[in-house]
Amino acid sequence: VKKVDDLIIGAGIFGVYAALYLARQGRRVLLLETGKQAMARASVVNQARLHAGYHYPRSIGTARLSDEYRMRFMEEHASCMNGKFKHYYALDQFQSFTDADQFQRFAQNLNLKCEEVSLPEFMKGERIKTIFLTEEISFDPVALKDLYLSKLAEEPLVELLLENSINTVIAENSFWKLGLKNGETVLADRVVNASYAGTNGIHQLFKLPKMDLNYELSEVSLFPSKNLNGLGLTVMDGPFCSTMPYGNSGLHSLTSVLYTHHAIAKGDFPEFDCQSGNQNCLPQQPDDCNICSVKPSSSFEKMKQQLSLYVKDEFLPVSGTSKFAIKVKLKSSQIDDGRPTQIGLLHENPPFYCIFAGKINAIYEIEKVLNQ
Numbered sequence: 470v471k472k473v474d475d476l477i478i479g480a481g482i483f484g485v486y487a488a489l490y491l492a493r494q495g496r497r498v499l500l501l502e503t504g505k506q507a508m509a510r511a512s513v514v515n516q517a518r519l520h521a522g523y524h525y526p527r528s529i530g531t532a533r534l535s536d537e538y539r540m541r542f543m544e545e546h547a548s549c550m551n552g553k554f555k556h557y558y559a560l561d562q563f564q565s566f567t568d569a570d571q572f573q574r575f576a577q578n579l580n581l582k583c584e585e586v587s588l589p590e591f592m593k594g595e596r597i598k599t600i601f602l603t604e605e606i607s608f609d610p611v612a613l614k615d616l617y618l619s620k621l622a623e624e625p626l627v628e629l630l631l632e633n634s635i636n637t638v639i640a641e642n643s644f645w646k647l648g649l650k651n652g653e654t655v656l657a658d659r660v661v662n663a664s665y666a667g668t669n670g671i672h673q674l675f676k677l678p679k680m681d682l683n684y685e686l687s688e689v690s691l692f693p694s695k696n697l698n699g700l701g702l703t704v705m706d707g708p709f710c711s712t713m714p715y716g717n718s719g720l721h722s723l724t725s726v727l728y729t730h731h732a733i734a735k736g737d738f739p740e741f742d743c744q745s746g747n748q749n750c751l752p753q754q755p756d757d758c759n760i761c762s763v764k765p766s767s768s769f770e771k772m773k774q775q776l777s778l779y780v781k782d783e784f785l786p787v788s789g790t791s792k793f794a795i796k797v798k799l800k801s802s803q804i805d806d807g808r809p810t811q812i813g814l815l816h817e818n819p820p821f822y823c824i825f826a827g828k829i830n831a832i833y834e835i836e837k838v839l840n841q
């Protein structure tokens with residue numbers, strides 16, 4: 470029988486950050502990960518935008534929170550940042566949920582740079598109403614992964630247990646008694662659920678209320694930065710697309726509101742048709758799409774076609790490789806498109822906390838809630 474102070478479920482950036490934070494306070498932590506590697510899901514498969522707030526003209530709360538943590542995140546992860554590109558935010562003439570005045574006012578309120586500029590050389594003007602030069606940079610998800618894996622390796626109070634999960638749960642008065650897949654029993658004073666797409670699967674196991682979530686099976690296309698070196702473009706605010714450096718990797722990401730999401734699940738769990746072709750991928754505990762033989766086929770060509778509405782042919786990517794992850798959103802964010810991070814105590818004796826992640830730079834929310 471293993472005894473720990475905290476058992477954290479899920480070794481994405483939120484689970485890893487929580488583990489390191491608690492270990493610094495002298496707590497013994499077991500970090501449980503179902504996958505073969507830590508930080509292999511949403512924490513590396515994302516658009517790598519260090520949100521300053523521009524992206525959320527309909528959710529001032531998310532915009533403010535992004536901005537609040539941005540400087541600290543940049544300082545503490547300086548080696549993983551790429552600020553060496555011009556990031557343009559453009560408003561499409563048609564179907565945009567925001568207009569130039571509104572966008573600029575919103576940026577001014579947040580003290581964000583938002584300078585109206587003439588059409589840059591790489592862009593086509595037909596669809597564009599207004600274009601702004603902004604100050605929004607990208608982080609390097611792979612460099613962040615390496616940084617946090619090395620921090621974990623140096624922290625003796627955290628044990629990372631890969632390819633494992635919880636099979637049985639008993640709540641004793643002051644601790645949890647948990648049976649693991651590998652046959653071990655763990656006694657933990659506290660449990661922290663940081664499993665993102667697995668959140669409700671864990672809540673079901675612990676007989677706790679499920680969160681109201683939507684799940685999107687998402688693709689991020691990556692292509693060599695060559696043609697768009699030093700440039701990023703986000704077309705706002707509606708069914709548009711975005712391309713920007715994927716940190717310092719020499720790759721650009723390409724995403725599109727219309728084509729990035731291959732399937733949406735609106736029930737309690739991420740349940741998708743493709744799961745019938747992979748018996749290891751359960752709605753309660755989804756597998757890693759990137760090692761799955763029945764993952765969706767890429768929408769790179771469709772996304773590229775959409776990008777070609779705004780970018781001249783000679784700047785377009787030729788080919789791309791794609792990564793997939795399940796993106797999870799609160800149902801309550803459907804209207805304002807916000808991405809709050811929620812951390813809550815769901816069970817008191819013994820304690821069970823749930824961390825539901827919005828944006829990567831919100832990891833610091835953990836420090837407000839999880840303490841000795």
Ligand SMILES: Cc1cc2nc3c(=O)[nH]c(=O)nc-3n(C[C@H](O)[C@H](O)[C@H](O)COP(=O)(O)OP(=O)(O)OC[C@H]3O[C@@H](n4cnc5c(N)ncnc54)[C@H](O)[C@@H]3O)c2cc1C
Nearest residue numbers: 479481482483503511512515516517518664665667796829
């Ligand atoms: C397509 C896409 C684009 C995004 N773009 C951005 C962006 O530009 N900027 C930004 O800041 N954020 C972005 N996000 C959001 C951001 O990626 C997430 O908020 C963040 O990565 C969540 O981190 P996490 O640690 O909670 O989740 P994850 O990284 O998914 O980690 C959760 C871990 O839990 C494990 N797990 C699940 N179930 C179990 C179980 N039962 N037992 C044990 N382990 C389990 C998983 O294997 C996984 O390793 C994007 C997300 C997606 C998907």
